Amino acid sequence: MTAQTDALRFEPYELPQTLASLRAEVRTFLRAECTSFSAVHRSNSWDAYDAAFSRKLGERGWLGMTLPKAYGGHERGPLERYVVVEEVLAAGAPSGFHWIADRQSGPLLARYGTEEQKRTILPKITAGEACFCIGMSEPNSGSDLASLRTRAERSDDGWVVNGQKIWTSHAHQANYMIALVRTSPATDNRHEGLSQFLIELPTSGITCRPIKDLTGRAQFNEVFFEDAVIPHDALIGTEGAGWKQVVEELAFERSGPERYLSCYVLLSSLIDVIKDDASPASLRKIGSQIALLVALRNMSLSVAGMLNDGKDPGLQASVVKDVGCSFEQGLPELAQEIVDLEPTLAGHGIDYQQVLGNLVQLAPSFSLRGGTPEILRGIIARGLGLR
Numbered sequence: 001m002t003a004q005t006d007a008l009r010f011e012p013y014e015l016p017q018t019l020a021s022l023r024a025e026v027r028t029f030l031r032a033e034c035t036s037f038s039a040v041h042r043s044n045s046w047d048a049y050d051a052a053f054s055r056k057l058g059e060r061g062w063l064g065m066t067l068p069k070a071y072g073g074h075e076r077g078p079l080e081r082y083v084v085v086e087e088v089l090a091a092g093a094p095s096g097f098h099w100i101a102d103r104q105s106g107p108l109l110a111r112y113g114t115e116e117q118k119r120t121i122l123p124k125i126t127a128g129e130a131c132f133c134i135g136m137s138e139p140n141s142g143s144d145l146a147s148l149r150t151r152a153e154r155s156d157d158g159w160v161v162n163g164q165k166i167w168t169s170h171a172h173q174a175n176y177m178i179a180l181v182r183t184s185p186a187t188d189n190r191h192e193g194l195s196q197f198l199i200e201l202p203t204s205g206i207t208c209r210p211i212k213d214l215t216g217r218a219q220f221n222e223v224f225f226e227d228a229v230i231p232h233d234a235l236i237g238t239e240g241a242g243w244k245q246v247v248e249e250l251a252f253e254r255s256g257p258e259r260y261l262s263c264y265v266l267l268s269s270l271i272d273v274i275k276d277d278a279s280p281a282s283l284r285k286i287g288s289q290i291a292l293l294v295a296l297r298n299m300s301l302s303v304a305g306m307l308n309d310g311k312d313p314g315l316q317a318s319v320v321k322d323v324g325c326s327f328e329q330g331l332p333e334l335a336q337e338i339v340d341l342e343p344t345l346a347g348h349g350i351d352y353q354q355v356l357g358n359l360v361q362l363a364p365s366f367s368l369r370g371g372t373p374e375i376l377r378g379i380i381a382r383g384l385g386l387r
Helices: 003-007 017-036 051-059 078-090 099-112 115-126 242-254 264-274 280-308 314-338 351-368 373-383
Strands: 132-135 151-154 159-165 176-182 194-200 206-211 220-230
Touching: 017 078, 078 280, 099 115, 099 132, 099 176, 099 194, 099 242, 151 176, 159 176, 159 194, 176 242, 194 220, 194 242, 242 280, 242 314, 264 280, 264 314, 264 351, 280 314, 314 351, 314 373
Parallel strands: 132 176
Antiparallel strands: 151 159, 159 220, 176 194, 206 220
């Protein structure tokens, strides 16, 4: 085995049988809670925003599961959280309010936040009472974070921030943003001089402009910083160490079950539609997709196992995100090949048609979440020593 292939190895990892009771408990809860959500609403997956549902998860102890008890967390393992997340996504339960806070902002603050940040913010996350957004991507930069131009400069009153972010999910609804900005001039090493800040929203000088997608939803946003002043103690971790911190954060973002379950409601709806008279050709196509789904799940579990063991799965997480995005974006096209029903969001359409109509329009945006394929493949190539 070469060093390159060893660097990309996915060690098999199975969830302990002791988690079966947790899975059953979560599944029973979701079966009751999701009855009022339509199929098309459930097909929005982890983008769907429902603060009341997030609070119910918090009351069950299913948010902030890995965070310290001293700050309202539960100090349970990442594999327990994995089970909860997998069931929530498979059910199509609305997770958008708590999603970013629970997935990455909480763990980031637990590791790098000040005592005041942890004491104030983490209990809100575990209770399902804090909505976070991610201030990373910028116009003309895409997923090339090191090229960002938003700046923060020290003043007597705090940090003065100027610049722009884009594709910022739920920024117009969020209570907090964790933003990556430049705090010192760029050098030959573009990764130097970047810092992360915890920004409370709304804040004077920060304007959010929603971007409508093809379905008419306004989940993405442009965010403008115009002499916005944020407190000195809004800095997360060490000034200038933002790149290291954000790379660790992206390992949480790129490898979870959301990378293969965003279109799960469509897959299950498709199977329901064809199950009584599926042709051999249709069965082969469905079978190949289920096989890929299982492979992605095993890859994702391998990354979860690495995180559980304290290892750095950055390269593997990038592969999961890249392959998972291709899988999810291909499902709507496959569905149209197999079943001759027109995608529609019209009220007269059956559930399958409405789910397909929704995801045909949403799936192209999946490439924007967590890094574009071009950027991810560059990361993978560097990790393998190919560039």
